[in-house]
Amino acid sequence: MISARGVCVRLGASDILHGVDLTVTDGEVVALLGANGSGKSTLVRSLVGVLPLAAGSVELLGSPLGPSVDWERVGYVPQRVSAQSGVPSTAREVVSSGLLHGRRLRLPRGWRTRTDEALELVGLRDRAQDSTSELSGGQQQRVLIARALVRRPDVMILDEPVAGVDQPSQEAFAATMRRLVSQGLTVLVVLHELGELAPLVTRAVVLRHGQVVHDGAPPAASPGTTTRRTSTSTPTTTTRATTRAPPSTSPTPG
Amino acid sequence: MIDELVYMLTDPLMQRALIAAxxxxxxxxxxxxxxxxxxxxLLGDGIGHVALTxxxxxxxxxxAMGLVPQDVLAIPGAVIAAVVGSVAIEIxxxxxxxxxxxxxxxxxYGGIAGGVLLIGIAGGxxxxxxxxxxGSISTVTGADLVLTVILGVVILAVGLGLRAALFTVSQDEEFAIASGLPVRFLNIAVAVVAALTVTVAMRVVGLLLVSALMIVPVAVAQLVTRSFSRTMLLAAIVGVTVCVTGLSITYWHNWSPGATIVVLAIVVYAVVATVAPAIARGRRRHHHDPHPDIPDDVRVRPESTSVQGAPAAERKGGDDPCSA
Known part of the structure; x- marks a missing residue:
């Protein structure tokens, strides 16, 4: 699904990533971990073509990065930026923009139904007509997730989807991901700690100073092998994972 | 009054001016x-200054070519300069x-200085x-009007036809890139359309006030709307209303049409800004809480009965004492 070889990214005068290899295969849920500034966001942003590669190559769904990629099958959730755009826009409008891609510049027929279905998935169907500025940070993040989901992607790339997000939104997000992963969605997700997603993650990749230092089992199963920051977060990760592992009741979002 | 209106509408000069407005x-x-x-x-302003050059x-x-009148190439010159300038800004x-x-x-600065310098060299x-x-809307000729209509149609075709794509790229450029949209093409399309708008509006309100017509109606609309499409629709209604009304006023009063239109737009803004909050309070569907809709993350420890399930129960029931 995603294949990166020797990716180097240079921003200004500094090398942010040197020679990162990353492969995500069909059906995997890969967590990208690492301290602040280790290059996690830079890596996912270069994987979707937002940042230019200084060296190396990226393939998405078997095609080299560019117009030949089947963008309709890729759902990207960028890190939430708090700055609102200048003109108010409703949750429905923002989500509907996810229906456009390289080969479609106009909204397809039935866009409203599809948009509302995606909002339903993140539990915001009743807020469709509200301006995004009236939503909480967590709800805004869910709108961005719905925008990626609306095109029914086969692979999702998420950049810190739960950072600074309120607890109900985190739980709603985890529930949504559980359902989609069980339906075969492939996921690459940048996380600070595994948190609610721990039971889903099949593999963890840890970045440190722009290089991969760990690629294998999630930190919970291999304590002490990773960087200091992730190993300190491991106990909390495991405890949270075990205490929250059997969430039989599906949380009601919103 | 009716007679005066009919008289105004049958005046060919005024007809052309009204269509342009x-x-x-x-x-x-x-x-x-x-x-x-x-x-x-402020992009419109920047383009307006370049158009002067x-x-x-x-x-x-x-x-230099000895054309009569000398300014026959002024508008094509403005169109070319504005397009080049706007694409340069975008790059x-x-x-x-x-x-x-x-x-x-x-x-x-470059635009204004270049314009003044060159007009002197040209002998003007x-x-x-x-x-x-x-602006000099009273001097709009038939040929000017044809050009205005053609450019107007192009602007509408791009601005409305590509609305979803332009919205996406303006709303979140990073997401647009990650969707494989032709972001550079769309950005340049916005820049070129903005340049064409400036040159079309030049005759009506003048280069120094062009930007007001692009921005003030949107500012008015934003005061009362929640969605992008409504904002665009309402802004267009406000724009048409102030342009036609302002121009009509100057048919009876010898005021500058451009300045009248822009002052009118700003008056509309002031009125709406004063009235809108009151209306919004009146028609709010659900209870009005000025705080953003954020559920409480802080779990208050229940005073005596510290049962495991208590925080969740509390969060559900008691997050807004006013609505209880």
Whole structure:
């Protein structure tokens, strides 16, 4: 699904990533971990073509990065930026923009139904007509997730989807991901700690100073092998994972 | 009164002027909505200044070729300069080397200075530029009108036809890139359409006030709308209304049409800004809580009965004492 070889990214005068290899295969849920500034966001942003590669190559769904990629099958959730755009826009409008891609510049027929279905998935169907500025940070993040989901992607790339997000939104997000992963969605997700997603993650990749230092089992199963920051977060990760592992009741979002 | 209106509407000069005003009132806010959304409110101003150099350049070429009248190439010159200038701003902005802010400042000064310098070289005077700086809708000729209509149709075709794509790229450029959208093409389309709008509006309100027609109606609409499409629609309605009304006023009063239109737009803004909060309070569907809708993350420890399930129960029931 995603294949990166020797990716180097240079921003200004500094090398942010040197020679990162990353492969995500069909059906995997890969967590990208690492301290602040280790290059996690830079890596996912270069994987979707937002940042230019200084060296190396990226393939998405078997095609080299560019117009030949089947963008309709890729759902990207960028890190939430708090700055609102200048003109108010409703949750429905923002989500509907996810229906456009390289080969479609106009909204397809039935866009409203599809948009509302995606909002339903993140539990915001009743807020469709509200301006995004009236939503909480967590709800805004869910709108961005719905925008990626609306095109029914086969692979999702998420950049810190739960950072600074309120607890109900985190739980709603985890529930949504559980359902989609069980339906075969492939996921690459940048996380600070595994948190609610721990039971889903099949593999963890840890970045440190722009290089991969760990690629294998999630930190919970291999304590002490990773960087200091992730190993300190491991106990909390495991405890949270075990205490929250059997969430039989599906949380009601919103 | 009715007689006066009929008389105004049958005056061919006024007919041409009204059609031009109508088109400008419609197109400028539509393009302005995208500019406001990408926080480029001053782009129209920057392009307007560059267009002045284009006017003078057209004049210079016309004079050199011995064309009569000398300013026959002024509008084509303005169109070309505005398009080149807007694409240049877009390239500078997308490279991110210079901030958009500084790029705009350079255009402002360069455009005005270049215009004044070139008009002098062409043998004209600065007063020749006044008609372009402040508008001269009363001198709209049949040929001008044809050009205005053609450009207006192009602006509407791009601005409305590509609305979803332009919204996406203006709303979140990073997501647009990650969707494989032709982001560079769309950005340049916005820039070119903005340039065409400036040159169309030049005759009506003048280059110095062009940007007001792109931005003020959007600012008015934003006061009362929640969605992008409503904002665009309402801005266009406000734009058409102030343009046609303002122009009609100057049929009876000898005021500057451009200035009248812009002052009218600002008066509308002031009135709506005063009245809108009261209306919004009145028609709010659900209870009005000025705080953003954020459930409590802080779990208050229940005082005596500290049962495991208590925090969740509390969060559900008690997050808004006013609504209970």
């Amino acid at each position: 109508l088109l400008v009132g419609l197109t400028a806010p539509i393009v302005g909505t995208y500019l406001v959304q990408r926080r480029l409110s 284009g006017v003078a350049l057209g004049w210079l070429v016309g004079a 500078v902005r997308s490279r991110g080397r210079t901030s958009g802010d500084v790029a705009l400042a350079l255009l402002f 005077t600065q007063s020749n530029l006044m008609a372009y700086l402040f």
